[in-house]
Amino acid sequence: MITMRRNPVIVFLVSLFLDPFCHAATDTLTKGQSIKDGETLKSSDENFELGFFSLGNSTSRYVGIRYSNIQDQAVIWVANRDKPISGTDGVLRIGEDGNLVVVDGNGSLVWSSNASGVSSNASVRLDITGNLILSSNDSTDDADEAYWQSFNNPTDTYLPNMKVLIGSAELHVLTSWKSTSDPSPGNFTMGVDPRGAPQIVIWEQSRRRWRSGHWNGILFSGVPYMAAYTTYQYGFKVSRENDGKLYLTYSPSDPSELMKFQITWNGFEEQKRWNKSTEAWQVMQSQPSEACENYNYCGNFGVCTPSGSPRCSCLEGFEPRHPDQWRLGNWSGGCVRRSPLQCQKNTSNGGEDGFKAVRCAKLPDFADDHRVTSDECKKRCLSNCSCKAYAYVNAIGCMLWNGDLTDVQNHIQSGNTMYVRLAYSELATSASVSTNHELQVYDLSKSKEYTTDLSGPGDLVIEGSQVNGPDLPMFNFNCVASATNNFSEENKLGQGGFGLVYKGNLPGGEEIAVKRLSKISGQGLQEFKNEIILIAKLQHRNLVRLLGCSIQGDEKMLIYEYMPNKSLDYFLFDPEKQGLLGWNKRFEIIEGIARGLLYLHRDSRLRIIHRDLKASNILLDEGMNPKISDFGMARIFGANQNEINTNRVVGTYGYMSPEYAMEGLFSVKSDVYSFGVLLLEIVSSRRNTSFRTTDHVTLIAYAWDLWSEGKALEMVDPSIRDSCNENEVLRCIQLGMLCVQDSALHRPNMASVVLMLESSTTSIPLPREPTFTSVRASIDTEAVMEAQEIASSNDLTVTMVAGR
Structure with missing residues (x-):
């Protein structure tokens, strides 16, 4: 036994004031030893400790792992989360069958690791990663040979170096607490859906609440912040281990930092880092972070644009299912196809169905992936009338959607291209606006006054390279002039080295900043070209976003997102x-x-x-x-x-x-x-x-x-x-x-x-x-x-x- 001198009265009082982990112990517990209420196991680096704790003013006792050397000793794992112990007589020990068990003061079993085939010489060790590992005494350093480990049985927290299996079906890995003071299983779970390509999903009971978008080999494509922080060396990684299975892992850039991901009791995924200077947890990102990230916010066949006004629109070729509700801002009904597909008709009248390219930051949910070429991908979708859309994405391959297109998000500069199946009549309408399908005209409230009068050739080519298209929409001059009140003095924001900058308002309400190139600037044209070529290909939360450009004769303008707090x-x-x-x-x-x-x-x-x-x-x-x-x-x-x-x-x-x-x-x-x-x-x-x-x-x-x-x-x-x-x-x-x-x-x-x-x-x-x-x-x-x-x-x- 681990023997420690304890005053029962002091232990009880300390337990009520949320500091029960008061006696340091070794990092390993063997058979015949036990941890009583008020004693702990500590990892060798003393960052983590295992012991009994209470929450709030409750006297209910739980066994869990939490951070030990920080002011906010946040709990990261709970054993008996739905079966607390009354009083301070609980004991944690190795049971007769070799499993780790928690018993109450009456000796009744409260919780067990419940592993099979455990040897009689089993021991448990709290690793420096925060992982509690039950294994034989000969293999306590090898988690892969463990009988049981807390990393494979997490509660609401995911830690760096934790492996999440990517199987053939949805896996609900983490379960939220019921409240901030009740660690019993709550209403929200978080895990991995492998369909199409792996993606992280939050469920509210059985209903999807949020998803990360598909893994593209580097990042989860629907999470904006990841483009800012993810590199090949650090961050999330999907890899095949020695057992032939795929696992999701996370490696921090600085292993010495304390970092965790958590599904909160109210359904948010949060990434937190312990800030030593402020001695507080810093929330690095939280999802869903805004309305468009709520699952299928605009309904089936709808598209949500975070900066849009209104946020929701229908995919081209579709219209609101309930127009009256849609105008009132209730978009949950989504959209329906405007013209039936030829393949769904009993007659052969009309032209063949085709595809329209749509730029999406987050491709629709429920994709099927196929290991075929991009040409074969299109053929497979075209030959199957149930196929609504397809995409070919590097590191993923061919993605087909046979059901409704759900949870689609759009950002002007980012994302992947999806090809949506449309009736011939819809394709003909689209072609009448622009015969060049590579040209994307930024559609300002569907008004002909703003969308059809392009100021020059459809393609913007600079030094042999086309720079407009999906990455850079073209605005016409009349649209920009109207948005800036004809470049009025009241709309002027300031003057840069190569021209004036004006504030503007698009018909939908979106605020913009217009950089109007000075006609007398000797070097202005080169800088204008340079800015188009460069910034159109960039996207980062700390770079200003270029929305498009406008060229008409000597008039050359860049259209940016508006920054209300100036410089x-x-x-x-x-x-x-x-x-x-x-x-x-x-x-x-x-x-x-x-x-x-x-x-x-x-x-x-x-x-x-x-x-x-x-x-x-x-x-x-x-x-x-x-x-x-x-x-x-x-x-x-x-x-x-x-x-x-x-x-x-x-x-x-x-x-x-x-x-x-x-x-x-x-x-x-x-x-x-x-x-x-x-x-x-x-x-x-x-x-x-x-x-x-x-x-x-x-x-x-x-x-x-x-x-x-x-x-x-x-x-x-x-x-x-x-x-x-x-x-x-x-x-x-x-x-x-x-x-x-x-x-x-x-x-x-x-x-x-x-x-x-x-x-x-x-x-x-x-x-x-x-x-x-x-x-x-x-x-x-x-x-x-x-x-x-x-x-x-x-x-x-x-x-x-x-x-x-």
């Missing part, structure tokens, strides 16, 4: 608005910018250098979330390119790295330098160029002097100095100094920057004293203070200034 510099450098950005929000903005840059440098389809990262190019949405904008100066890097030399240096003074400003050399490290400047500006609320008339010349030199003297906190914006997290601020200042190192080799890449920001345990190297900065030789005060863009290398003069 970061609007708040950061205004003494009256600085206080509105508290430290927590500033840190979130820093993290968001870093993730956006990491996406550009490493995780997007293209490897992109922004070249003009600055506060005015960071836009803020309604939640003050940052979005990198203005890709007019960005460049694509080849897969094997590390550095490019240019004779045309463009950018903004104060943000350009020394090697770029003086030698025309730029790389991903050039953006890292700009990020470092921006980080220091966010901490201090001071422009880098605002020190021109002082001894320090730049914010970088000022920051170095304070940091090297141990006075770094003096540079923090006074409006947040008393309320900020000092350790977090100091780490950011040191990281900023590291990013603005003179030599690109001494700067971290953005992957390292993100890791150092998100993990307080990751050490940050000591920076060297900066000695160079880029400023104008013949200083134009207004140009420097306003950080004007440089449009021509003929205007550029840079000098090298020695630091203090």
